[in-house]
Amino acid sequence: MKNKWIAIMVIAILAILPGIITLTMTPTVVAKAASVSMATKSWQATFTKALKESKITEETVYVTNSKDQKVEAAITLGEDKKTLIVSDLAPGNYKLHVQKDAFVLGGSKASSQVISFTIIEKLEAVKSERELQQYFDTLLANPDKEVKYDSSREMESKADSPSVSSNSSMTNNQVEGVEEGDLVVVKDGFIYSVKEHSITVVDATNPKNLALAATLKIEDSKYISKLALYDHLLIAIGDKYLEKAGTSMSTATLYDISNPKSPKFLREVGQEGYLQDIRITNDTLYLIGNMFPNYWALRDNKTIDLKPKTYDSRGTKEFQSLPLEKISILPNTLDGTYSLITALDLKNGAKATANTKGYLGGSSGLYMSEDALYLTTPVYDGSAAVPAENRIMDMRIWMPRATNTQIFKWNVDGTTMNFVGNTEVKGTVLNQYSMDEYKGNFRVVTTEGNTWDEKNISRNHLFILDKNLKELGTVQDLAPGEKVYSARFMGEKAYVVTFKQVDPLFVIxxxxxxxxxxxxxxxxxxxxxxxxxxxxxxxxxxxxxxEQRYDAFSKRNFTVTTNMKMSLFDVSDFKNPKEQSSVKIGGKGSYSDVQYNPKALFRNKEYNYFGFPVVLYEAGKGDEIVFKGQGAQIYEITADKGIVLKGNIIEESTDEPYENWDQLVQRVVYIGDALYTVAHKEVKSYQLKDFQPLDKLIIK
Known part of the structure; x- marks a missing residue:
């Protein structure tokens, strides 16, 4: 009876775990392999069971061509003993044959494998609907396919980018000349901001008399995530759910703001799926997202359109399936997600046709320079099943871990996008600031493993790749046992912060x-x-x-966060970096959006000001935290004086237990000699030199 109840409990627990869990009832062999690989790269197939190196011979493991003839190929066994790496093949269609005797299990416990794949010289478009369906059929037949997650959601390293106005705030972009958009943008004395299902335009030409100039109502089905400016265009980026079609679209809506008090709708373009991010460079808007088709319907022999949909209000105003000639399969991927890229020429009022391309192989991170786009995606290792603590009927829980990162590169020239190639590096990428392009080379910082894994400790790496993504140099095994928390490239130097118990800042x-x-x-x-x-x-x-604390139960020290902290690092002596100055902000529980979204950083060069929205808490009794206030803080930061608080624009709490959402500051901007805090439902103005209040506008 006891075992019966254990079985019921385990099955119940498994039923509520995420879809990434697979139950393996028998020791059969399953293969995981991409259908396409570039001729410049090796193709590989990974099996769920180990192979015998001594049994990998011309008789047990070999490759045949489209005429079923054996061909010469270099076949090696990977370090994991489960991966076969095939190289030195000319472009063409092939099959890898693996006899069951090559597996360690052998006999009736293994099965022979035949895997089809294609070697290409350059990325080509899908040629037929049948070819597209075969790709998804392969995914359905492969239960151990790669699993992809949407990560939250990355310089020539100059901190500032060209502004639309020489005397007002600009977006804190990573790369000079590449605009990223934000919740709030400023142009010609007007402040444009996202407000729920609307965009508000505030006339701030007179900071002592703020006025609501216009409100652009957005349909309830649409969510605006950021705004961007180009010449006289306001570009609203968002996601829109289409109830009738049962799908979502990533959209870019363009308005003419030649008259800010009366914006005029010009055009909307969209691509199916969810937004990853945007970039604007060289007069071109790039809308980048992911779309996951419902290819499971193929199991029911349903005839479905597996191509992504696009939309352009300047066309037929109907959703169009992306033509096959616009769809390609990214090499060395086995993933049912599309990466979609729409490029729109913004010159002449964005009247040109939008160019959308779909690439089978999802992505979660991106970096863009003026000439190239890099998309990244984690590679998950699900080949090893983890035994459940009390295994029943030989069930195993498959918990895939992100181990490596695939990098894909396109050269871009306006709306023309040319695929360059792909590569794979050890570890996973934190965000866009862990990536950089410099003099044609791509640099990336990764973390391999997990800090909690004491058996296989985490390690951090830096890779430098050439224009074709071939490895040039590396720094490996940095800060064992820690993980990357931030990175920044500045020309010929890289700065990496890792953390587990203390904060090492590395100068590379x-x-x-x-x-x-x-x-x-x-x-x-x-x-x-x-x-x-x-x-x-x-x-x-x-x-x-x-701060360090001690856990009496585990008898181990552990680390907890306390207050916010801002530091000024002096790296003039690269071999001996120093923390020149630091300030503590609030108490335990205090936070700012800038810690996770650098767009929230306010900068003013004239006064050497840096600031950000902030919510202040302090420690109470036990583990309790007490709300103290919300607003913004402005600091003067110089190499000579260090960090000096100049503006403490905080509305202190009286009886509120937590922050007021309506008054929560989203961004801090400046226009001329005035500073503005932009909250969800109010805008306040101050004198920039001394932060004396000037006016307050309530937005209903």
């Missing part, structure tokens, strides 16, 4: 791409979520302070 010389070298290291309590260049030899770090 990347001037010689073939031999990157760690120059220095600084260890201090806490960690920085975001690094921002002050000048060539100083960095601003924004994050948390930490």
């Amino acid at each position: 010389d990347v001037a010689n791409p073939k031999k990157p070298t760690v120059l220095g290291e600084l260890k201090i309590p806490g960690f920085s979520n975001y690094l921002h260049p002050l000048d060539e030899t100083h960095l601003i770090g924004i994050g948390y302070d930490t």
Whole structure:
């Protein structure tokens, strides 16, 4: 009876676990392999069972061509003993044959495998509906396919990008000349901001008399995530759910704001799926997203359209399936998600036709320079099943872990996008700031493993790749047992913050791409979520302070975050970086959007100001935290004076237990000699020089 109840409980638990769990009832062999690979790369197939190296011979493991003739190929066994790596093949269609005797299990416990794949010289479009369906049929037949997650959602390293106005705030973009958009944008004395299902336009030409100039109502089915400016265009980026079609669209809606008090709708373009991000460079808007088709319907022999839909209000105003000639299968991927890229020429009022391309192979991270787009996606290792603590009927729980990162590159020239190639690096990428392009080379910082895994400790790496994504140089096994919390590239130097119990700031010389070298290291309590260049030899770090505590149950020390912390790092002596200045912000529980979204950073060069929205808490009794106030803080930061608080624009709490959403500051901007805090339902103005209040506008 006891075993019966254990069985029922385990099955119940498994039933509520996410869809990434697979139950393996028998020791049969399953293969995982991409259908397409570039001729410049090796193709590989990974099996759920190990192979015998001594049994990998011409008789047991071989490759045949489209005429079923054996061909010469270099076949090697990977370090995991489960992966066969095939190389030295000319473009064409092939099959890998693996006899059952090649597996360690052998006999009746194994089965022979035949896997079809194609080697291509350059990325080509899908040629037929049948070819597209075969791709999805392969996924359905492969229960151990790659699993992809949407990560939250990354310089020539100059902190500022060209502004639409020389005397007003600009978006804190990563790369000069590449606009990223934000919740609030400023142009010609007007503030444009996202407000639920509307866009508000505030006339701030007279900071002592703020006025609501216009409100652009957005349909309830649409969610606006960011705004961007180009010449006289306001571009609203969002997601729209189409109830009748049962799908979502990522959209870019363009308005003519030649008259800010009366914006005029010009055009809307959209692509099916969910938005990843946007970029604007060289007069072109790039809308980048993911779309996951319901290919499971093929199991029921249903005839379905597996192509993504697009929309353009300047066309037929109907959703169109993307033509096959616009769809390609990314090499070395086995994933049912499309990466979609729409490029729109913004010149002449964005009247040109939008160019949308779909690539089978999803993505979760991106970096873009003026000339190239890089998309990244984690590679999950699900080949090893983890035994349940009390296994019943030989059930195993499959918990895939992100181990490596695939990188895909396109050269871009306006609306023309040419695929360059792909590669794979060890570890996973934190965000866009862990990536960078410099003099044609791509640099990326990754973390391999997990900090909680004491058997296989985490490690951090830096890779430098050439214009064709071939490895030039690396720094590997940095800070064992820790993970990357922030990174920033500044020309010929890279700065990496790792953390587990203390915050090591590493200074890495990347001037010689073939031999990157760690120059220095600084260890201090806490960690920085975001690094921002002050000048060539100083960095601003924004994050948390930490403290050590002891857990009597586990008899181990552990680390907890306390107050916010901002540091000024002096790296003029690259071998001996120093924390020149630091400030503690609030108490335990205090936070700012800037820690996770650098767009929230306010900058003003004239006054050397840096600021951000902030919500202040402090420690109460036990683990309780007490709300103290909300607003914004402005600091003067210079190499000479360090960090000095100049504006404490905080509305202190009286009886409220937590922050007021209506008054929660989203962004801080400036126009001329005035500073503005933009909240969800109010805008306040202040004198920039001394932060004396000027006016307040309530937005209903």
